[in-house]
Amino acid sequence: MNIAFLSSLNPTDIHNWSGTLYYIYQSLQKDHSVTWVGQQQYAGAIDFHHSNYSDDTPFISEKYAPLFGKELSELFDYECYDLIICRDYFFLAYLVTEPPVIYIGDTTFRLFNQYMQIKDMEFLRMAEELEERAIQKANHIVYSSEWAKISAVADYHADPEKVSVIEFGANIDDVPPFQDDIPNSTCNLLFIGKNWEMKGGEKLLDIYHEVKSRGIHCTLTIIGSGPEQDVNDSNIEIYSYIDKSTSEGKVTFRQLLSRAHFLIAPTLFDCYGIVNCEAAAYGIPVITSDVGGVGQVICEGENGFLMPIDAEASDYADKIQDIYLDTERFDALRKKSRQHFENRLNWEVWRVKMNAVFDRLLEDEEGFYIPVYAINVKERKDRRDHIVKEFENKPEFQFNLIEACKHPKGTIGLWNSMVNIVKLAKEKEEDVIIICEDDHYFTENYSRKLLFKEIQEAYMQGADVLSGGIGGFGQAIPVGHKRYWVDWFWCTQFIVVYASFFDKILSYEFKEDDTADDVMSALTNNKMVIYPFISEQKDFGYSDVTRSNMDNQGRIREHFAWANAKLQATEQVCQLNKR
Incomplete structure (x- = not known):
């Protein structure tokens, strides 16, 4: 899409x-x-x-x-x-x-x-x-x-x-393996937040001191901000900034979270709390304010605890003390926290759920489709698997796999296959079809809306053939925002053929030295191509049709690279002329 x-x-x-x-x-x-x-x-x-x-x-x-x-x-x-x-x-x-x-x-x-x-x-x-x-x-x-x-x-x-x-995920690239246990001789508290005041930084310090006053050996690691006044405590580490986009930053972040026992977040406001997802990835229970959308991430008693916004430092300390001193309960909470990350608080789950939304949203737009006839030599299973996969999950196409006509000369076999497809299309009274070879693949430029728009506009301009991508041409003239008229073209891996062109194809007597793309170029002046290309040819290392491509591995990719570069230059010149 x-x-x-x-x-x-x-x-x-x-x-x-x-x-x-x-x-x-x-x-x-x-x-x-x-x-x-x-x-x-x-x-x-x-x-x-x-x-x-x-x-x-x-x-x-x-x-x-x-x-x-x-x-x-x-x-x-x-x-x-x-x-x-x-x-x-x-x-x-x-x-x-x-x-x-x-x-x-x-x-x-x-x-x-x-x-x-x-x-x-x-x-x-x-x-x-x-x-x-x-x-x-x-x-x-x-x-x-x-x-x-x-x-x-x-x-x-x-x-x-x-x-x-749909819940957001943890903003980390490398998911850490879950640690079954971590040293518990010292209770390591963790705080992450850029806005010290809004994230409840001053209450955090009170919580830390309250826990220490109860005889629990405790450390505090602060990431992203810090108090204005100097902190004279060897058990408090402050990292005012860690750049997680760098290798060094990733390592530091991972080390600090790997040793933490609790994430403390007495925030005054938070719309969601990505940091809580990151804590879950490391199996760190979270103790945080019940504000904003935080309750979406934290399930009470499973991956953390939600505290009233006016909770005192002693209330947080009570919770920390109860959990930390109960080893069995603490270990169960860590495992449950990690499960919440794996089951819902990661970007892979978000991706799957978003795709489901896309599918539902676009259902109403489906219903119109275009018939596709993909030519495949029966013995070429690798190509058949490839072309079938290209059209999977694309309901805009009515996909038909056509067994290629066999002939000692591949060019004649291809043409005969195309003729049979056109005969079938004419019998079905189809207005437009796509003829496809089994080495076609969709480029990143492909869009259902783009293809249908170009098919419709090319038809209104009298086109007989519209290509999704070509490996060569002589001259190109822009006739649409993403459509060019060409004087001739190479490659027929993905061509839209209109009913107006059916009889010309059927009446042509194909010669020994002909090729399908040359013939189609000669039979009509009304031929166009979509650019940027939505289709190109995959190089399988062999060709059943073109001898030069068979003898020169990689040649077909060179053709498309050349055609791309030439059309890009043409496009740039056209844009300059508009200024």
């Missing part, structure tokens, strides 16, 4: 949104072609603002929501995506687009402002309106907690049926 990831923040930068945006993006890329969209529009709005307003007028992205809506609607009108995932309400509020949109996040504005306490009434009205518009505009909404879903339904009148709760 071809997905547009609409975000003002760079999803390939692990430092944004505590790394969550990065892991969402990486998870989506495992199954789909994902493109970050929005950076150009956001940067353009900032440049416009700085050019037209004084430095003491702050840039407020919400004020540019109508402009974002206009620009992005125009973009999605000609860029073909199957699905849009949007993170920012100011991008979505005024968006008008055909592909379905999923709005994703961990809170609503109303909930967020319960902590922020913004008093600017003009901004509040604007933000509330944008949030409501975005929620109503979205085809589906995915939150990380029931807490956020309840607000969307109650505060913004969201249809409960179009809101899913």
Whole structure:
């Protein structure tokens, strides 16, 4: 699936949104072609603002929501995506687009402002309106907690049926093996948080001292922030910053979590708490405030404990003491914490659940399909397995495997196979078909919406043949946003053939030295190709049709590389001429 990831923040930068945006993006890329969209529009709005307003007028992205809506609607009108995932309400509020949109996040504005306490009434009205518009505009909404879903339904009148709760995972690359036991001569407390005050840092120190006062040998490791005053305690270690994107940072983070007995998080506010998922990955029980969406991650008594926000340090110390001194209970809690990570608090589970949402969302769009006839030599099982797999889970195609006609000369066998397919298509009175060879594969540029759009527009321009990707051509002229007319072409691994061309194919007397691509190029002037290519040929190391490809391993990939480079250059020249 071809997905547009609409975000003002760079999803390939692990430092944004505590790394969550990065892991969402990486998870989506495992199954789909994902493109970050929005950076150009956001940067353009900032440049416009700085050019037209004084430095003491702050840039407020919400004020540019109508402009974002206009620009992005125009973009999605000609860029073909199957699905849009949007993170920012100011991008979505005024968006008008055909592909379905999923709005994703961990809170609503109303909930967020319960902590922020913004008093600017003009901004509040604007933000509330944008949030409501975005929620109503979205085809589906995915939150990380029931807490956020309840607000969307109650505060913004969201249809409960179009809101899913899918828990975020732990933002770690290398999942540690679970330690059956860890040394317990010292109780190692852990705190992770960038905002010392908001995350309850001062209460944390009180908790630490309270535990120590009870005769429990205790250490405290602080990651991400720290108190303003110097801490004169050899048992307190402070790591103000650990960059988990570096090898050194990963090692340090892993070492610190591997020795921890409890994660202490007396936070004043948290929409979810990714750090609690990370603790679960290491089998670390969490003792935290019952605020925001934290209760989605922490199941009471299983992977941690939820404390009232006004709980005293002594209340936390009581819990730590009870669990730590009961070895059997503590070990069971650690194992259960790890199970919560493995069963639900990881990005693999998130990926599977998100794909299920995609499937449900796109079900309504299914129903129209195009017949595909894939040619395969019966003895070539490796190619047959390959081509069948290429069309798996693509309901937009009615897939038919056609046994290739045998002939001492492969070019003639291929043509005869194509003729038989066209005869069959004509008998069925089909308007358009796809003829496919068994070495075809879909590139990352493939999109159902793109293919159908190009098929329809090429038909309206009188095309007889539309190729998904070619290995050679002479001249190319742009006739659509992602479609070129070509004077001739090589390679027929994926070609759309219209009914207007059927009789020409059937009436042609194929000659000994002919090739299918040369003949099709000669039979019609109305031939086009989609670019960037949605189809190319896989090099199996042999060819049943073309002798030169058989004798020169890797030649076919060279052809496609050359055609790609030439069309890219053509595209760049066309763009320059538009300026």
